Amino acid sequence: MAIKVSIDAQFMRFNPSTLNFHESIRKDIPAFAEYEEHDKQTRTRIFAWIVCMYDMNTPLLKEVKDMYKRKVYAATLVGIAVSSVTGKYEEWAENMILGKDKKINSLVVQFIASFSSPEYMQLQAHVAMQHEIMNKIISGKADKNDQVMFDISIKTVKDITNLLYGSGERDEVLEARRALYQQVAMDLSDLRAENVAMRVANGDGLPSSWNPYEEGYEPGDIHFKGDDPSIADASEK
Numbered sequence: 001m002a003i004k005v006s007i008d009a010q011f012m013r014f015n016p017s018t019l020n021f022h023e024s025i026r027k028d029i030p031a032f033a034e035y036e037e038h039d040k041q042t043r044t045r046i047f048a049w050i051v052c053m054y055d056m057n058t059p060l061l062k063e064v065k066d067m068y069k070r071k072v073y074a075a076t077l078v079g080i081a082v083s084s085v086t087g088k089y090e091e092w093a094e095n096m097i098l099g100k101d102k103k104i105n106s107l108v109v110q111f112i113a114s115f116s117s118p119e120y121m122q123l124q125a126h127v128a129m130q131h132e133i134m135n136k137i138i139s140g141k142a143d144k145n146d147q148v149m150f151d152i153s154i155k156t157v158k159d160i161t162n163l164l165y166g167s168g169e170r171d172e173v174l175e176a177r178r179a180l181y182q183q184v185a186m187d188l189s190d191l192r193a194e195n196v197a198m199r200v201a202n203g204d205g206l207p208s209s210w211n212p213y214e215e216g217y218e219p220g221d222i223h224f225k226g227d228d229p230s231i232a233d234a235s236e237k
Contacts (some may be wrong), residue, residue, distance in 0.1 A: 012051065013114075019043065022044045060073065099174055103173075105175055109179045122156075126153045129153050161177060
C-alpha cells in the first residue's frame with residue numbers, strides 16, 4: 001500500500017511514497033513490525049510521518065524551523081488532517097503530534113537509534129557518565145570536578161536531544177524525551193557487569209563486538225598456581 005508524499009526523499013533512508021515502504025521499514029526496524037495499532041493504511045501514514053519528521057536528512061528540518069509547525073506540516077504531507085466538520089484531529093493523531101502517544105514515541109526513538117549516528121552514541125556516553133557521577137554523589141565520593149562534569153553533561157544531553165529530535169530552540173515534550181532516555185538505558189544495560197555474568201552463566205556467550213582481541217579469539221581455561229608446572233610463578237624467577 002502506497003501513499004503519495006510530496007517530499008524530496010533522495011537522501012532519506014526510506015521513501016514513504018514507494019509501494020513497499022510499509023513492509024520495508026517493518027523489515028529493517030523490528031519495533032515497527034511489532035506495532036499493530038490501527039489499520040495498515042493508518043500505520044503507513046504514521047510510519048511516513050515519523051520518517052518525514054525524524055530522518056537525519058529530511059528536508060523539513062531546513063524548510064520548517066519550528067518543531068510543532070513541522071509536525072503539523074509533516075502530518076499534512078502524509079495525509080493526516082483535521083476534520084472538516086470539527087476542525088480537530090482525531091485523538092490518536094493529536095496525541096501523536098503532541099508527543100503523548102508512548103508507543104509512537106518509542107517508534108520515533110527506535111527510528112532515530114537505527115541511524116547509529118555519532119550524536120546518538122555521544123548521548124549514550126553522556127547518560128552513562130551521568131549515572132556514574134550520580135553514584136559518586138550519592139556515596140559522598142564526588143569532588144568539584146565531578147560536579148562540573150555533571151553540569152556540562154546535563155547541558156550536552158539536552159543539546160543532543162534537541163539535535164536528534166530536530167527541535168531547534170524548543171524542547172521536546174516530556175513523554176518523548178522519557179522514551180529516548182529509556183532506549184538509551186536499554187542500550188546501556190547489556191554492558192553492565194551483572195548482565196555479562198548472567199550471559200556467561202547461561203551459556204549464551206558474548207557479542208562479537210565486545211571482543212577486544214582478534215576475530216575468533218576465545219579465552220582459555222582458568223589455571224591456579226600449582227595446576228600446571230609449566231606456569232611458573234613470576235616471583236620465583
